[in-house]
Amino acid sequence: MSAEAVQEIIEILDGSDGSDGSDGSDGSTDLLHFLVQSLRDAKVAAAAARGILQLMTAESYRWKFRKLGVEAAVCSLHFFGPEMSMLATQMTEVLKPENSEDPDPAHESHESHETWNTFSFSSQNEDVERQVSVKVKLSTANEATRLSSHGWRVWPGAQILSQWLVSYENLKEMNVVEVGAGPGLVGLVAASLGAHVTLTDRCSAVLTALQQSTKENGFDSAKVVDLDWETPESIAAADLVLASEVIYQRPTVDLIPALLQKILRPGxxxxxxxxxxxxxxxxxLFPLFCAEMKELGFIKVFEEKHSLDGSDLEFILFQFCAP
Structure with a gap:
């Protein structure tokens, strides 16, 4: 983050006395505005969030962030992808009142409510007439947050990939694995299309929610597995591996290609x-990922850009074929 941007945040903080905003000023709103403006560019957004996180760790400013009541601003980061969500989680941890390990009772009560989302897709391919509807159980936020999981929300990439599967893929009787499933929308849609699906994740809250989703949708052909990407012995060779918004940290650039090399059948x-x-x-990260896949002998067979209604973010839908 540039020195000018750091100075702008410091001025926001120094200009606030932690009041309730009755004087017409609201540092929380100013900071939220700064974040939203930054989020117009992915690189700037990540830099801004990391810079704010660094300021939060400084004792001289941490109490000012707390007094500002920036929870709304921090929460807004969760809606701009897994990397930003991870930074928001770290900010939340930093801003917790000191010597307080117990969660806010009101927050805990909110988390106890079950959350289900229903997603419906109709084929956009004129040669295929198909409609799919699945119910998705979101994991409890408390545990998912602690384990840096993102199973509490269905991300845009999962919706775009699901729509594409419904429109263009014949998955009947195929052995399909979803890695980093989170709420599992993509895998559940694949199951609805007749595939034998293995939904995988590591967070226990997410795995529990996935079990409930497969039961609710009546997908006897779908199973849920706790998958360690470095030791995937529990996974049989797959015809198709699915993933959405999992390449958001540098380690995944190496881990996912190595995992695919182990669990994808030839071709x-x-x-x-x-x-x-x-x-x-x-x-x-995406160019690095593609270079790593090519190095291992994978061949890119498809790539196109998509967007989701109501979002100005762009997404890449792509396929690789295993050697």
């Missing part, structure tokens, strides 16, 4: 959807 496909321009430390 099997990896089909995924990722946000355009997602980066870490100023380095765009």
């Amino acid at each position: 099997g496909r990896f089909c995924a959807c990722e946000q355009v321009g997602r980066s870490q430390d100023g380095i765009c």
Whole structure:
């Protein structure tokens, strides 16, 4: 984050006395405005969030952030992809009142409510007449947050990939694995299309929610597995591996290709959807991922850009074929 941007945030903080806004000023709103403006560019957004997080860790400013009541601003980051959500989670941890390990009772009560979302898709391919509807159980926020999981929300990439599967894929009797499933929308849609699906994640709250979703939808052909990407012995060779918005940290650039090399059968496909321009430390991750896949002998067979209604973010839908 530039020195000018850091100074702008400091001025917001120094200009607030932690009042309730009755004087017409609202530092929380100013900070939210700053964040939203930054989010117009993925690289700037990540830099801004990391810069704010660094300021929050400084004792001289941490109490000012607390007094500002910036929860709304921080929560807004959760809606701009997994990397930003992870930074928001770290900010929330930093801003917790000191010597308080117990969650806010009101927050805990909110988390106890079950949340189900229903998603329906109709084929956009004039040669295929198909409609699919699935119910998705979201995991409890408390545990998902602690484990840096993102199973509490269905991300745009999952919706774009699901729509594409319904429109263009024949998955009947195929052995399909969704990695980093989160709420599992993509895998559940694949199951509704007749595939034998394995939904995988690591967070226990997410795995429980996935079990409930498969039961609610009546998908006897779908199973839920706790998958360690580095030791995937529990997974049989897959015809198709699905993923959405999982390439948001540098380690995944190496981990996912190595995982695919182990679990995809020869000639099997990896089909995924990722946000355009997602980066870490100023380095765009998708080109690195593609280079790693090519190095291992995977062949890119398809790539196109998509957007989701109501969002100005762009996504890349792509496929690789295993050697």
